[in-house]
Amino acid sequence: MTPGTVVNIPANVKHWHGASPNSWFSHLAIEVTGEETSAEWLEAVDADDYSKLK
Numbered sequence: 284m285t286p287g288t289v290v291n292i293p294a295n296v297k298h299w300h301g302a303s304p305n306s307w308f309s310h311l312a313i314e315v316t317g318e319e320t321s322a323e324w325l326e327a328v329d330a331d332d333y334s335k336l337k
Contacts, residue, residue, distance in 0.1 A: 297325060303336035 284290070292298050302308035314322050 294320075299325070299328060301328070304334065 300308065300310050312322075314320065
């Protein structure tokens with residue numbers, strides 16, 4: 284991704300976002316309100332998996 288990239292994650296799609304140990308990542312999330320909508324925050328990536336990222 285490059286600065287300004289927009290990613291649309293459809294409802295009910297499990298996904299992660301973040302940086303590797305040697306890079307940074309910042310994101311802005313917008314949730315559109317409506318009937319039967321909510322944000323579900325999933326489990327964090329564990330330290331072992333995170334250390335394998337490049």
